[in-house]
Amino acid sequence: MSEASHPTDGPVVAHHFETWEQHEESCTMGMWLFLAQEVMFFGGMFCCYAVYRYLYPEAWFEGSSALDWKVGAFNTSFLLLSSFTMAMGVYYNQTGRINKLFGVMGMLWATLFLGIIFVAVKLQFEWLPKYQEGVVPGTLWGPHGHHYGQLADFDGPGGQGALQLFFWLYFVMTGMHALHMLIGFGIIFWLMIKCLKGNFNEHSYLHILFFGLYWHFVDIVWIFLYPMFYLVNPPH
Amino acid sequence: MAERVIEHIKDFPERDYEAPEVHYLNWAGTVKSWLFTVDHKRIAILYLISISVFFLVGGLFAAIFRLELLTPEGDVLQADTYNKFFTLHGVVMIFFFLIPSVPATLGNFLIPLMIGARDVAFPRLNLLSWYIYIIGGTLAVILTFTGGVDTGWTFYSPLSTSYANTNVFLAVSAAFITGFSSILTGLNFLVTIHKMRAPGLTWFRLPLFIWAHYATSVIQILGTPVVAITLFLIGVERIWGVGIFDPGLGGDPILFQHLFWFYSHPAVYIMILPGMGVISEVMSCFSRNRVFGYEMIAFSSMGIAIIGFIVWGHHMFISGQSMYAGMVFSFLTMLVAVPSAIKIFNWTGTMYKGNVVWETPMIYAIGFMGLFAIGGGTGLYLGNMGLDVPLHDTYFVVSHFHYVMVGGMVMAYLCGLHFWWPKMTGKMYPRVAANISAIVIFVGFNFTFFPQFMLGWLGMPRRYHSYHPDFQVLNIFSTAGATVLGIGFMIPVFYFIWSIFKGKPAGSNPWGARGLEWEKCTSPPDPHNFKEIPIVTEEAYAYTGEETISV
Ligand SMILES: [Cu+2]
Numbered sequence: 001m002s003e004a005s006h007p008t009d010g011p012v013v014a015h016h017f018e019t020w021e022q023h024e025e026s027c028t029m030g031m032w033l034f035l036a037q038e039v040m041f042f043g044g045m046f047c048c049y050a051v052y053r054y055l056y057p058e059a060w061f062e063g064s065s066a067l068d069w070k071v072g073a074f075n076t077s078f079l080l081l082s083s084f085t086m087a088m089g090v091y092y093n094q095t096g097r098i099n100k101l102f103g104v105m106g107m108l109w110a111t112l113f114l115g116i117i118f119v120a121v122k123l124q125f126e127w128l129p130k131y132q133e134g135v136v137p138g139t140l141w142g143p144h145g146h147h148y149g150q151l152a153d154f155d156g157p158g159g160q161g162a163l164q165l166f167f168w169l170y171f172v173m174t175g176m177h178a179l180h181m182l183i184g185f186g187i188i189f190w191l192m193i194k195c196l197k198g199n200f201n202e203h204s205y206l207h208i209l210f211f212g213l214y215w216h217f218v219d220i221v222w223i224f225l226y227p228m229f230y231l232v233n234p235p236h
Numbered sequence: 237m238a239e240r241v242i243e244h245i246k247d248f249p250e251r252d253y254e255a256p257e258v259h260y261l262n263w264a265g266t267v268k269s270w271l272f273t274v275d276h277k278r279i280a281i282l283y284l285i286s287i288s289v290f291f292l293v294g295g296l297f298a299a300i301f302r303l304e305l306l307t308p309e310g311d312v313l314q315a316d317t318y319n320k321f322f323t324l325h326g327v328v329m330i331f332f333f334l335i336p337s338v339p340a341t342l343g344n345f346l347i348p349l350m351i352g353a354r355d356v357a358f359p360r361l362n363l364l365s366w367y368i369y370i371i372g373g374t375l376a377v378i379l380t381f382t383g384g385v386d387t388g389w390t391f392y393s394p395l396s397t398s399y400a401n402t403n404v405f406l407a408v409s410a411a412f413i414t415g416f417s418s419i420l421t422g423l424n425f426l427v428t429i430h431k432m433r434a435p436g437l438t439w440f441r442l443p444l445f446i447w448a449h450y451a452t453s454v455i456q457i458l459g460t461p462v463v464a465i466t467l468f469l470i471g472v473e474r475i476w477g478v479g480i481f482d483p484g485l486g487g488d489p490i491l492f493q494h495l496f497w498f499y500s501h502p503a504v505y506i507m508i509l510p511g512m513g514v515i516s517e518v519m520s521c522f523s524r525n526r527v528f529g530y531e532m533i534a535f536s537s538m539g540i541a542i543i544g545f546i547v548w549g550h551h552m553f554i555s556g557q558s559m560y561a562g563m564v565f566s567f568l569t570m571l572v573a574v575p576s577a578i579k580i581f582n583w584t585g586t587m588y589k590g591n592v593v594w595e596t597p598m599i600y601a602i603g604f605m606g607l608f609a610i611g612g613g614t615g616l617y618l619g620n621m622g623l624d625v626p627l628h629d630t631y632f633v634v635s636h637f638h639y640v641m642v643g644g645m646v647m648a649y650l651c652g653l654h655f656w657w658p659k660m661t662g663k664m665y666p667r668v669a670a671n672i673s674a675i676v677i678f679v680g681f682n683f684t685f686f687p688q689f690m691l692g693w694l695g696m697p698r699r700y701h702s703y704h705p706d707f708q709v710l711n712i713f714s715t716a717g718a719t720v721l722g723i724g725f726m727i728p729v730f731y732f733i734w735s736i737f738k739g740k741p742a743g744s745n746p747w748g749a750r751g752l753e754w755e756k757c758t759s760p761p762d763p764h765n766f767k768e769i770p771i772v773t774e775e776a777y778a779y780t781g782e783e784t785i786s787v
Pocket of ligand 1: 500
């Protein structure tokens with residue numbers, strides 16, 4: 001059942017498709033539908049964010065002030081750069097440059113490298129200090145230390161509970177975003193192996209194209225997350 | 237394209253009463269060839285077996301608490317145990333039976349056949365979605381044996397997040413994981429319907445079963461991720477003790493209800509729309525008449541999918557939601573009844589001046605119409621904001637829901653199973669036994685749930701293990717009816733299994749039905765479905781009234 005027909009030239013059409021156009025269009029539509037469900041998945045969290053920000057604007061102001069917008073901006077620029085390298089990877093694939101530095105392989109390495117920097121910076125300079133200074137919503141909540149100690153004094157509307165909601169959404173949303181990046185790293189490794197095996201050429205580019213779409217989607221989520229969390233209290 | 241033979245589907249192929257020598261069931265017989273199959277027909281069979289098991293499990297839970305409700309005192313079950321049983325009944329029946337029922341079995345089997353394709357667009361993804369379903373199902377089974385869950389299938393916060401001492405985390409994980417199985421099925425179907433149709437099969441030549449699944453898939457893709465993330469938040473909140481939905485910590489439990497019902501109202505259309513697709517096929521076939529108002533039925537499916545997304549607030553009239561929001565939701569709920577009513581009228585119109593043939597699927601289909609009309613009509617009572625206040629959380633709601641879901645969806649599922657069983661297995665079941673069981677189910681169902689309308693109207697609240705002695709007579713009726721219903725459900729299990737081994741060969745088109753799956757496929761179908769991809773030259777349901785039953 002799983003044999004594929006191998007025309008001498010051109011792309012490989014899976015057995016249940018009649019033509020390559022049908023194969024390509026089906027996969028493309030499937031990918032966009034997958035992204036549509038991803039939008040709804042993140043949409044639930046964005047909805048929670050909107051409700052609580054509307055309910056507790058003071059807590060949002062306070063929480064956002066405690067986040068370092070410079071670290072966020074640094075990470076944003078790295079992620080945008082990785083979107084560019086990924087786009088170049090798609091371009092090189094369609095022009096047939098695969099296992100070269102300025103080819104699909106090099107671009108996958110660059111994307112991976114930039115992505116790892118993003119996650120490493122997030123862990124080291126954002127999540128870890130918050131954990132050490134008690135900015136963990138739930139039973140461990142108890143901000144102290146010179147970065148976050150001032151949060152303990154917040155007694156605006158909603159009090160510490162509202163502040164916890166801010167950080168809870170911060171952790172869940174950036175965490176879910178980072179999880180998507182980690183999954184992306186795994187896919188990059190898989191794509192690199194396929195590169196080395198010679199699976200890609202100018203006729204066979206759907207894998208890289210779709211991973212590019214996925215990666216851009218993950219970037220776009222961050223483009224929303226950055227102002228939503230870091231820039232509520234705009235830097236003066 | 238050149239090698240395709242141009243064929244007109246209205247020319248009946250010769251009826252071969254012998255089953256084909258090689259077909260999708262017997263071309264390979266190893267366990268591996270089943271568990272790693274990417275054939276949509278085999279995956280449909282895998283789903284059929286798994287959801288039947290869960291239907292049995294969910295039914296057993298119901299049997300036990302119906303026994304408890306025989307007497308006003310709590311004697312068979314303690315209150316805690318009772319809560320677990322009705323919760324597990326809901327979780328199993330909704331997430332593991334109703335949502336996958338028709339799409340994952342009949343939809344999987346028939347969509348490629350009906351549109352003239354060799355498979356769904358993503359065969360491996362299709363298999364993956366079955367495995368995801370099995371993982372979720374395994375968690376549900378583990379849940380049952382590790383203390384269960386007692387929050388109701390709705391997992392309302394703060395009960396689920398702060399107060400329940402049962403295994404809420406495992407329950408929401410099971411539902412979360414199974415959700416992705418549903419999403420992938422929907423994605424697969426949408427692409428298949430868009431891109432895999434045979435030449436000449438334009439949108440308005442598609443069988444209405446396909447339109448119904450198209451609408452269902454849209455809901456699956458847009459709704460399910462929302463409940464997935466909501467259940468995820470419930471699970472994480474429970475583990476870390478943060479209060480995103482807990483009012484004690486500044487969270488908003490109403491927000492949970494909004495997010496939950498944003499999916500879970502459209503989800504009832506995931507459950508019922510494919511059933512309506514089945515009824516359209518069966519009504520047309522056994523009335524020997526083109527379906528009345530084809531376009532209206534197709535558009536009403538899409539209308540239900542779209543309007544269904546904006547009525548969720550009717551579950552929350554007394555939750556503290558704004559009264560003005562309630563008025564809007566109430567109005568929109570009335571509106572969503574319109575496309576459902578259009579379908580009922582059109583099916584009736586199909587029978588009118590048709591040559592109605594009384595075969596088992598038709599008995600189920602007519603039963604569906606009556607029960608769904610009652611279920612849908614009482615939905616209008618409950619969607620009415622003023623009337624919902626006294627009826628909320630009574631047995632009236634329970635009965636309404638079961639009229640739609642059991643009277644509607646389970647009847648439609650059995651209707652489809654009886655209609656396409658000869659196609660799926662190549663064998664005919666004993667029709668007398670099947671007719672008897674259809675009637676037993678219809679009678680048993682009404683005996684079970686009609687008294688519950690009366691109980692609800694009298695004010696008996698749902699979800700209690702004991703009740704006022706005045707309610708006992710009606711509860712005895714209900715439990716007695718449930719026994720009949722249970723027997724009715726068991727009969728098909730026996731004759732279906734019997735028919736696989738001893739049944740008479742069915743022939744490729746025993747009902748004289750129109751459609752690619754009947755006219756261009758053998759029974760059971762070839763592993764590759766068609767010898768040549770058919771070319772379609774006419775509209776669906778081109779019945780002339782002269783088709784004959786040949787079983
Ligand atoms: Cu509803």
